[in-house]
Amino acid sequence: MGLFESFKKGLESTRNFFSSGFTRLAAGSGHFDEDMLDELEELLVRADCGVPASEEIIDGVKADIKKTGDDSQDAVYGSVRRKMREILGDKQSYELVPGQLNILLLIGVNGTGKTTTAGKLALRYKKQGKKVILAAADTFRAAAVEQLKAWGERTDTTVISQGSDGADPAAVVFDAVHAAVARKADLLIIDTAGRLHNKKNLMDELSKIRRIIVREAPDASLKSLLIIDATTGQNAVLQAEAFAEAAELDYIGITKLDGSAKGGVAISVAYNTGKPVVLAGLGEGEEDLVDFDPDIFIDSLTEK
Numbered sequence: 479m480g481l482f483e484s485f486k487k488g489l490e491s492t493r494n495f496f497s498s499g500f501t502r503l504a505a506g507s508g509h510f511d512e513d514m515l516d517e518l519e520e521l522l523v524r525a526d527c528g529v530p531a532s533e534e535i536i537d538g539v540k541a542d543i544k545k546t547g548d549d550s551q552d553a554v555y556g557s558v559r560r561k562m563r564e565i566l567g568d569k570q571s572y573e574l575v576p577g578q579l580n581i582l583l584l585i586g587v588n589g590t591g592k593t594t595t596a597g598k599l600a601l602r603y604k605k606q607g608k609k610v611i612l613a614a615a616d617t618f619r620a621a622a623v624e625q626l627k628a629w630g631e632r633t634d635t636t637v638i639s640q641g642s643d644g645a646d647p648a649a650v651v652f653d654a655v656h657a658a659v660a661r662k663a664d665l666l667i668i669d670t671a672g673r674l675h676n677k678k679n680l681m682d683e684l685s686k687i688r689r690i691i692v693r694e695a696p697d698a699s700l701k702s703l704l705i706i707d708a709t710t711g712q713n714a715v716l717q718a719e720a721f722a723e724a725a726e727l728d729y730i731g732i733t734k735l736d737g738s739a740k741g742g743v744a745i746s747v748a749y750n751t752g753k754p755v756v757l758a759g760l761g762e763g764e765e766d767l768v769d770f771d772p773d774i775f776i777d778s779l780t781e782k
């Protein structure tokens with residue numbers, strides 16, 4: 479399946495929700511007055527674009543109408559799409575820096591899809607002929623190491639772990655960084671815990687992990703990727719804001735866009751954190767991870 483088809487399929491529920499709502503709104507006169515624009519804003523909020531981003535989109539629509547005098551259904555739809563595109567920004571991707579060790583730290587609350595994304599990314603880069611190592615730094619949950627090891631087997635990737643539960647994540651990261659340097663790996667992917675006793679513990683642990691990476695591999699290209707779960711809607715946005723504030727955050731990946739009617743979350747999260755969305759999870763399978771493309775996303779979210 480091509481990228482566009484994958485996105486279209488993944489975002490079907492959101493698209494149906496949004497475009498049928500839009501069509502219903504416009505059905506009467508085919509033109510938008512103030513009240514209808516308010517209703518359109520509400521529709522955007524309900525598609526999980528978030529209040530601030532939805533407001534900005536509708537302000538943009540109003541400014542366009544003022545400028546052109548065109549409040550027709552087509553013109554309004556075009557304005558909405560353009561404003562969404564502006565909020566998402568230009569396409570950005572996670573790229574490996576060639577000829578050096580790249581370290582990708584996967585962070586996010588429990589159940590969002592970190593381990594699955596780690597496995598999918600391992601497969602992607604193995605297929606490109608890269609030397610990849612996975613680090614099982616989620617030592618909080620009993621089955622976490624086993625889950626990552628299963629991905630290691632499936633993708634034929636070395637997994638660095640410290641067998642027993644309750645091992646120190648920082649010690650796993652220390653070992654993994656040394657292994658990655660010694661083996662001249664292209665990419666070390668670090669899977670971290672999503673749940674600790676409280677948020678402060680989680681953030682402290684992430685800081686500790688970062689300190690160790692920077693100390694042990696100062697020349698590596700270190701990036702962090704926050705994984706959020708689209709199905710949790712505005713909760714995912716709140717999480718992203720918290721991580722953007724407390725942990726150094728480079729990129730965002732959104733999982734479970736398949737089947738979620740909350741696809742607008744991508745717009746909300748980009749608006750509220752100012753960080754680029756680079757990856758989209760469109761299913762549980764090992765191939766169901768794609769680079770996030772704002773143009774394709776908007777074409778999939780809205781019916782052209």
Ligand SMILES: Nc1nc2c(ncn2[C@@H]2O[C@H](COP(=O)(O)OP(=O)(O)OP(=O)(O)O)[C@@H](O)[C@H]2O)c(=O)[nH]1
Pocket residue numbers: 586587588589590591592593594595616619622671672673705732733734735736758759760761762766
């Ligand atoms: N439908 C769908 N399911 C996904 C996607 N990504 C992950 N999942 C599923 O979500 C569930 C949780 O994924 P994990 O990768 O274990 O999440 P995690 O963030 O590592 O969770 P913790 O280790 O508990 O913090 C699993 O059942 C995955 O198969 C996706 O893009 N689409």
Ligand SMILES: [Mg+2]
Pocket residue numbers: 592593594616622669670
């Ligand atoms: Mg996990």
